[in-house]
Amino acid sequence: MTSSSPLTLTRRTLFGAAAACAALAAIGRGRKASAAQALLNVSYDPTRELYADINRAFAAQWASTHGGSALAVRTSNGGSGAQARSVLEGSPADVVTLGLAYDVDMLAAHGLLATNWQTRLPHNSTPFTSTIVFLTRKGNPKGIHGWADLVRDGVQVVTPNPKTSGGARWNYLAAWGWALRQPGGTEDTARAYLKSLFAHVPVLDAGARGATNSFVQRGLGDVLLAWEDEALLAARDLGPDKFDIVVPDLTILAEPPVALVDKNVDAHGTREAAQAYLEFLYTPEAQKIGAKHYFRPVDPTAAAESASIFPAVKTFDIASLGGWTAVQKKHFASSGVFDQIYSK
Amino acid sequence: MNALAPSSPDNARRSPAEIALIAAAYAIVGLMLVLPPVLVFTEALRSGLGAALASITDPDALSAIKLTLEMTVAAVAINTSFGVLAAWLLAKYRFPGRSVLVALIEIPISVSPVVAGLVWLLLFGTQGWWGEALNRVGITIAFATPGILLATLFVTFPFVTRTLLPLMEQQGRDAEEAATLLGASFWRILWGVTLPEARWALLSGGLLTTARAMGEFGAVSVVSGHIPGLTETMPLHIETLYNGYQSVAAFSMAALLAIMAMATVGMRSLFEARMRREEPRKAETAGGGA
Amino acid sequence: MSVLIENLTRHVAGGKVVLDNVSLHVPDGAFVALVGPSGAGKTTLLRAIAGLDPASSGHVEIDGRAMEGLPPRERNVGFVFQNYALFRHLTVARNISFGLDVRPRASRPSRAEIDAKVAELLALIQLPDLGDAYPQRLSGGQRQRVALARALATGPRLLLLDEPFGALDPMVRRAVRTWLRDLHDQLGLTTILVTHDQEEALDVADRLVVMQDGRIVQDADGETLDATPATPFVMEFLGETLRFPGVVSDGLFIPADTHVAPFSTNVAEGATEALIRPHEVTLLTDASGGTVKRVGRRGPLERLAVSLGERSVEIERPVEAPPSDPVVLEIAQARLFQNGKPVVEGNHPWSDAPAVLADVVPEPV
Incomplete structure (x- = not known):
C-alpha cells in the first residue's frame, strides 16, 4: 500500500508540544506571591489607604529591628467573601484581614488556619472596629x-x-x-x-x-x-x-478581624514576619494610623485621643x-x- | 452607487437623506469610538503631563505594564504557533470529528471571559482538581503568572486560527503537494510555502491576539488574586487605582493602554492595506493568454 | 525510468471505486497519455504513481523499485499540476531552484551550481530574462513552462503531468505541447500525461491509455485505437463517430437506416452496430437514395448532410464538385460491434462482392 498523506507530521511536532508544556510548568515554578522577603495581606475592600500607610510603617520598623533587611508587604483588596474564597482556592496569603469573622472561620474550617485563631490576638483578633x-x-x-x-x-x-x-x-x-x-x-x-x-x-x-x-x-x-x-x-x-x-x-x-494563615506561612517560611506584622497592628503607631483613616482603634489611649473624629453611636x-x-x-x-x- | 435618491451619477450635490445618513454615521462613530479615548486622555492629563507620567512610573504600575507585555508576547507566540498548526490541520485534512473541532475553536469567543477564568480556577485552584497536587510539586498555576497566562491564552486562542483557516481552505493543497514532490520536509513546507502564502492573514490574526491579550480583564481577574506589584496586569491595575480613588493615575494607565491598543490596531490596518494592494496581482486566475 | 502498475485499486469514502484493478506498463523513454472523460480515474492513477494518494490495494514499481511505504518526497518524480501550483512569494528563479534548495545540507549543490542549473533551465524553457520576476507577472503559458522547469530541476527521469494545458488557450496549447514533446525527446524522459483532450493526446503521445470508470479500456497507439477500437466508447472518445445499427445475416451487414448500402462481412450473425468516421464514408449515386447538401467547410474538407429518411448524418470528404443527389452511403470501412464488443473479421467492401449482389449494390459516385 502506498504511503498516505504527503504532509505527515513528524515526531518533531509532538516534541515541540511537549516542550511548550514543560516551559509552562517552568514558568509556574517562577513567580510566586510570597518569598521570604515579602508578605501578602489579603484584605477586604475599604482598607487600601489604611494598609498602604501601615505597610510602609511596618517595613520601616522591621528594617530597623532586623538590620536593614527589606520586607515588603503587598495588599490585595476586594469584597471580603470573594477574597476569602480566593485564599481558599490558593491565593498565597500570609495574613488575612477580612471584614468579618465568618470569612476567616470558613478558612479555618478548610484547614488553612487554626480554629482557635480568634483567641490568638487581643480583642478577638480585631485591632480596629x-x-x-x-x-x-x-x-x-x-x-x-x-x-x-x-x-x-x-x-x-x-x-x-x-x-x-x-x-x-x-x-x-x-x-x-x-x-x-x-x-x-x-x-x-x-x-x-x-x-x-x-x-x-x-x-x-x-x-x-x-x-x-x-x-x-x-x-x-x-x-x-x-x-x-x-x-x-x-x-x-x-x-x-x-x-x-x-x-x-x-x-x-x-469587628473586622485579622489572622495568620498557618498553612501558607509555614509553606513560605514567613511565620515570624507575619506574626510581627499582625502584632504591629496593635502598636500605638499603627493604631494612630488607623484612626487617621477613620478606623476606630481598640487601644484605649489611641481611642481616647481620636474620640473627636468619630461620631457617637x-x-x-x-x-x-x-x-x-x-x-x-x-x-x-x-x-x-x-x-x-x-x-x- | 447611491440607492437613496435618483440623482444622476454626475450630480455632485447629495440628497438630504444621504447627508442625514452620513451625519448619523459620524455622530455614532464620534460618540462610541472617539469620545471615550478623548475622555480618557483628558482625565489623565487633568493634573498635567508630569503627574500622569509619574503615576505610570510608580513601581506597581511598572510591574503591571511589564506583566501585561510579558503575557501578551507569550500569548501571541504560543497561540500563533498552535493556531497555525490547528488551521493547517483543519484546512488540509478531512477526518472524523473535524467539524466538531472547528466549532470548538469558536468557544472562547462566545464564552464569557469570567467563565473562562473560573474554569482555570476549577482546574488549578487548591480546591480544584489538580491545584493541590501541583502545589505539592512546587508548581503554582492559580493566583500566579501561569494562571494569568492560561486565562489569556484561552480567550485569545481562536483568533489566529479563524483568520488563517478560510484562507488556507481556499488555497487548497496544490502548492504543498508540489513542494513535497520536490522533496521538502513537513516543516520546510509549513515555513516556506504555507505560511508565506498566508502571511498577511497571519499578521492580522497575530495583531488581533495582541489587542485582546493586552486588554483582557474578566478571565484574568478571576485567576489573578489582584496582588498589586505581582499579579496585576494593566487592566486589573486600572481597576485597583480607580477603586483607590486615584483617578488621575487610573486614567493615565488607561491612556497608556489605549495608546498600545491603538498602535496595534493601526499596524493591523497598515498590513491590511498592504495585503489589499497585493491582492489584485494574486487574484489573477490560472487562465491566461500567451 | 519505467513504471509498472499491477492491479491497482482505490476506494474512496462512501465506497466508490475510483480505480478498479488497473494494470499498466510504461517502458523507459515512453510518452504515454492517460485519456478519458472526467471521473475516469486518470488523475487518481497519476497521483497514485506520485504517491500523493494512497491505493487500497495493488502494486506500483518505478524503475523496478517497489513504491510501497515510500513517501512522495523520496520518489524523485517530476510533477506538473493543472494550475501550475507555483510558489507566489518566490521569484521564478527560486521557484525553479526550490527542489534543490530544500535538499539536506549534505546533498545540496553549492549556490553557484544551483544558479547555473536555473540559468540552464530558463534557457531551456526559453524565458532567460524572467528569473527575477514573480509568477503573477507571467502569462499562463509562461507559468506552465516555469512549472515544468521546476519539476525538471531535480533531474527526475519520470515526468507526470496532470492536465497541464487545460487552462491555456488553443494557440498556446499547441505551441507548448509541441515544445514539451521536443523536451521529452531531448532529455530522454519517461512522460505520463493526463488529458481529456484526445486531439492533444494523439498529437503528442506515443501511446494512449483510454480510461473509463476507473478502468483501462484500451492501451495502444493512435492508429491501432482508430483502426481497432476496443469499445464503441473508445471510438467515440477519439473522434467524431457515426453509428449505424443493423443486423448481420447471410454474410451481409444490413443497416437499419435507409439509403445506407449493405456490405459483406464474415462475422457471426446477429444484431450488430457499425461505427465509422465521417471522412471514411463514401457516397454512391443511387436512384433510390436520399438528398445530400453541403453544410460546411473546414479547410480542405467539406461537410455534407445526407438525409436517411428518419435522420440525417453528416459526412466529410475533400472538397469536390457539389454532390448530386440522390445518394447512398457506403460504410464498408466501419468497425463492427456486437453487444458492445468488437467483432473483427475481414469486412469486404461491396466492390469485392460476388456478382450475385450486383443488382443489389449501386454504382459508385
Whole structure:
C-alpha cells in the first residue's frame, strides 16, 4: 500500500508540544506571591489607604529591628467573601484581614488556619472596629435620618452584595437587628423590612469600595449604607462639600478581624514576619494610623485621643444576634433569608 | 452607487437623506469610538503631563505594564504557533470529528471571559482538581503568572486560527503537494510555502491576539488574586487605582493602554492595506493568454 | 525510468471505486497519455504513481523499485499540476531552484551550481530574462513552462503531468505541447500525461491509455485505437463517430437506416452496430437514395448532410464538385460491434462482392 498523506507530521511536532508544556510548568515554578522577603495581606475592600500607610510603617520598623533587611508587604483588596474564597482556592496569603469573622472561620474550617485563631490576638483578633452609618448628598435633600426613612417612596439605597461583601453583611445585619429591636419587632417584621429595603437598591456592587464608588463617583442613589470609615473618607477627604454623614439611632458594632494563615506561612517560611506584622497592628503607631483613616482603634489611649473624629453611636454586636456561624447559616447561605427576600 | 435618491451619477450635490445618513454615521462613530479615548486622555492629563507620567512610573504600575507585555508576547507566540498548526490541520485534512473541532475553536469567543477564568480556577485552584497536587510539586498555576497566562491564552486562542483557516481552505493543497514532490520536509513546507502564502492573514490574526491579550480583564481577574506589584496586569491595575480613588493615575494607565491598543490596531490596518494592494496581482486566475 | 502498475485499486469514502484493478506498463523513454472523460480515474492513477494518494490495494514499481511505504518526497518524480501550483512569494528563479534548495545540507549543490542549473533551465524553457520576476507577472503559458522547469530541476527521469494545458488557450496549447514533446525527446524522459483532450493526446503521445470508470479500456497507439477500437466508447472518445445499427445475416451487414448500402462481412450473425468516421464514408449515386447538401467547410474538407429518411448524418470528404443527389452511403470501412464488443473479421467492401449482389449494390459516385 502506498504511503498516505504527503504532509505527515513528524515526531518533531509532538516534541515541540511537549516542550511548550514543560516551559509552562517552568514558568509556574517562577513567580510566586510570597518569598521570604515579602508578605501578602489579603484584605477586604475599604482598607487600601489604611494598609498602604501601615505597610510602609511596618517595613520601616522591621528594617530597623532586623538590620536593614527589606520586607515588603503587598495588599490585595476586594469584597471580603470573594477574597476569602480566593485564599481558599490558593491565593498565597500570609495574613488575612477580612471584614468579618465568618470569612476567616470558613478558612479555618478548610484547614488553612487554626480554629482557635480568634483567641490568638487581643480583642478577638480585631485591632480596629467600625460601625455602619449612612452617607447622603449634601444637605440631606431626602431627609434621611434613620433606618425607617430608607424604605420611603423614591429613596434609592446603595449597598454592596451580602454574598460577596463583608460590609454588605454588616449593613444587612445592622438593618435586621434594628428592625428586631423596634417595638413589636419580630422575625416577620424584620423580614418584611429587609425585603422592602433591598427593593430600594438599584445595583449591588461586589465590594464596599465598589458601592462607595457608585455613590460617590458615579452619583448613583440617595443614600449609601457604608462602613463608617468609608463614609468618613468620602465625606471628609473626597467631597467635603458634597456629602453628609447621618448616624442612625441604633447600629451594629462591626469587628473586622485579622489572622495568620498557618498553612501558607509555614509553606513560605514567613511565620515570624507575619506574626510581627499582625502584632504591629496593635502598636500605638499603627493604631494612630488607623484612626487617621477613620478606623476606630481598640487601644484605649489611641481611642481616647481620636474620640473627636468619630461620631457617637449606640450599637449592638454580632453576639447578640447569635454569632457569625448561626447568622451566616440563617441569612447568607443558599436559600437563607437573604435569598428568600431578594428576588431580582 | 447611491440607492437613496435618483440623482444622476454626475450630480455632485447629495440628497438630504444621504447627508442625514452620513451625519448619523459620524455622530455614532464620534460618540462610541472617539469620545471615550478623548475622555480618557483628558482625565489623565487633568493634573498635567508630569503627574500622569509619574503615576505610570510608580513601581506597581511598572510591574503591571511589564506583566501585561510579558503575557501578551507569550500569548501571541504560543497561540500563533498552535493556531497555525490547528488551521493547517483543519484546512488540509478531512477526518472524523473535524467539524466538531472547528466549532470548538469558536468557544472562547462566545464564552464569557469570567467563565473562562473560573474554569482555570476549577482546574488549578487548591480546591480544584489538580491545584493541590501541583502545589505539592512546587508548581503554582492559580493566583500566579501561569494562571494569568492560561486565562489569556484561552480567550485569545481562536483568533489566529479563524483568520488563517478560510484562507488556507481556499488555497487548497496544490502548492504543498508540489513542494513535497520536490522533496521538502513537513516543516520546510509549513515555513516556506504555507505560511508565506498566508502571511498577511497571519499578521492580522497575530495583531488581533495582541489587542485582546493586552486588554483582557474578566478571565484574568478571576485567576489573578489582584496582588498589586505581582499579579496585576494593566487592566486589573486600572481597576485597583480607580477603586483607590486615584483617578488621575487610573486614567493615565488607561491612556497608556489605549495608546498600545491603538498602535496595534493601526499596524493591523497598515498590513491590511498592504495585503489589499497585493491582492489584485494574486487574484489573477490560472487562465491566461500567451 | 519505467513504471509498472499491477492491479491497482482505490476506494474512496462512501465506497466508490475510483480505480478498479488497473494494470499498466510504461517502458523507459515512453510518452504515454492517460485519456478519458472526467471521473475516469486518470488523475487518481497519476497521483497514485506520485504517491500523493494512497491505493487500497495493488502494486506500483518505478524503475523496478517497489513504491510501497515510500513517501512522495523520496520518489524523485517530476510533477506538473493543472494550475501550475507555483510558489507566489518566490521569484521564478527560486521557484525553479526550490527542489534543490530544500535538499539536506549534505546533498545540496553549492549556490553557484544551483544558479547555473536555473540559468540552464530558463534557457531551456526559453524565458532567460524572467528569473527575477514573480509568477503573477507571467502569462499562463509562461507559468506552465516555469512549472515544468521546476519539476525538471531535480533531474527526475519520470515526468507526470496532470492536465497541464487545460487552462491555456488553443494557440498556446499547441505551441507548448509541441515544445514539451521536443523536451521529452531531448532529455530522454519517461512522460505520463493526463488529458481529456484526445486531439492533444494523439498529437503528442506515443501511446494512449483510454480510461473509463476507473478502468483501462484500451492501451495502444493512435492508429491501432482508430483502426481497432476496443469499445464503441473508445471510438467515440477519439473522434467524431457515426453509428449505424443493423443486423448481420447471410454474410451481409444490413443497416437499419435507409439509403445506407449493405456490405459483406464474415462475422457471426446477429444484431450488430457499425461505427465509422465521417471522412471514411463514401457516397454512391443511387436512384433510390436520399438528398445530400453541403453544410460546411473546414479547410480542405467539406461537410455534407445526407438525409436517411428518419435522420440525417453528416459526412466529410475533400472538397469536390457539389454532390448530386440522390445518394447512398457506403460504410464498408466501419468497425463492427456486437453487444458492445468488437467483432473483427475481414469486412469486404461491396466492390469485392460476388456478382450475385450486383443488382443489389449501386454504382459508385
